[in-house]
Amino acid sequence: MGKKYRRGWALRNCSFRLPAGRICGLVGPNGAGKSTLLGITANLLEPTAGTLRVFGAPPESAEANHRTAFLAQDKPLFRRLTVEETLRLGRELNPGWDQAAAEDIVRAGNIPLTAKVGTLSGGQRTRVAFAVAFGKRPDLLLLDEPMSDLDPLVRRELMGVLMAEVAERGTTVLISSHLLSELENVCDYLFVVSSGGLRLAGEVGALRAAHSVLTVAGNDEAARSELSCHTVVESHTDGYRLTALVRPHGTLTAPGGPLAEGWEAASPNLEELVLAYLRSPEAPPLLTRSAQVPGAHDTTAVAA
Numbered sequence: 042m043g044k045k046y047r048r049g050w051a052l053r054n055c056s057f058r059l060p061a062g063r064i065c066g067l068v069g070p071n072g073a074g075k076s077t078l079l080g081i082t083a084n085l086l087e088p089t090a091g092t093l094r095v096f097g098a099p100p101e102s103a104e105a106n107h108r109t110a111f112l113a114q115d116k117p118l119f120r121r122l123t124v125e126e127t128l129r130l131g132r133e134l135n136p137g138w139d140q141a142a143a144e145d146i147v148r149a150g151n152i153p154l155t156a157k158v159g160t161l162s163g164g165q166r167t168r169v170a171f172a173v174a175f176g177k178r179p180d181l182l183l184l185d186e187p188m189s190d191l192d193p194l195v196r197r198e199l200m201g202v203l204m205a206e207v208a209e210r211g212t213t214v215l216i217s218s219h220l221l222s223e224l225e226n227v228c229d230y231l232f233v234v235s236s237g238g239l240r241l242a243g244e245v246g247a248l249r250a251a252h253s254v255l256t257v258a259g260n261d262e263a264a265r266s267e268l269s270c271h272t273v274v275e276s277h278t279d280g281y282r283l284t285a286l287v288r289p290h291g292t293l294t295a296p297g298g299p300l301a302e303g304w305e306a307a308s309p310n311l312e313e314l315v316l317a318y319l320r321s322p323e324a325p326p327l328l329t330r331s332a333q334v335p336g337a338h339d340t341t342a343v344a345a
């Protein structure tokens with residue numbers, strides 16, 4: 042699946058799958074194509090090439106629309122409506138609407154139902170947009186940098202609501218964010234995009250297990266050449282230690298393994314993994330088996 046704007050391709054040759062029931066972090070630098078991917082999934086944009094399927098159906102189908110809720114980056118709400126009227130609109134547009142769930146989220150922020158949306162702070166508006174998205178009781182929740190204007194306590198609270206919802210209902214979530222530490226706590230699946238292409242996709246645990254952070258004292262060519270039997274995603278030095286993120290081939294630390302004495306190996310956290318791939322656009326992409334679309338070319342499957 043791909044999307045071309047007048048300036049060029051925003052996404053290109055994106056064939057991947059997001060299995061249903063996952064909470065997937067969508068990560069990448071500014072302009073990588075994250076909002077474009079979410080917009081196509083939410084049926085606000087059309088792909089230029091290839092196809093995207095939501096629950097196996099086209100995004101424009103009634104089924105996909107009915108089961109999907111999208112919280113866009115700019116949280117579009119009608120400024121002249123009151124909070125109460127906004128929730129009523131949600132109720133009228135969505136057959137499965139859960140008024141109690143939506144009102145609970147609004148009330149927890151002490152937002153009067155009679156307040157006009159245009160008079161709310163940015164964070165309060167985000168809370169109302171969250172309430173509308175959750176009130177829909179979606180099977181797929183698309184969140185585009187949802188937490189950026191929220192204070193830390195509210196972030197934690199709404200993340201808690203998100204986790205409870207997902208645990209209770211098995212909702213599939215695709216959430217874009219630049220806050221890697223926050224994603225690490227909630228996501229069990231990860232997509233890393235850069236320059237319109239997918240770099241990493243799969244279960245966070247499997248992606249971490251497929252990589253190692255290797256360090257060694259010094260900074261010489263000999264040390265770098267010892268890494269050549271592995272796929273080196275990225276390496277850097279602070280002048281004293283060489284650090285590399287690699288996809289190891291074979292056992293690293295076993296006696297007689299491919300690394301000489303002095304090397305230390307550790308499992309990367311999500312932040313180390315993402316940063317290494319973003320720093321090295323030339324590193325080969327990695328999709329775990331569950332993220333691949335078997336036999337399909339230029340097809341993206343969400344909640345499949």
Ligand SMILES: Nc1ncnc2c1ncn2[C@@H]1O[C@H](COP(=O)(O)OP(=O)(O)OP(=O)(O)O)[C@@H](O)[C@H]1O
Nearest residue numbers: 046047048051069070071072073074075076077078
């Ligand atoms: N309506 C548009 N017209 C032309 N180009 C666009 C349009 N929307 C996005 N683009 C371009 O497509 C590319 C991807 O943009 P997109 O908004 O999907 O990135 P993003 O990963 O969400 O970025 P950010 O992290 O800054 O929100 C960028 O180069 C952007 O300039």
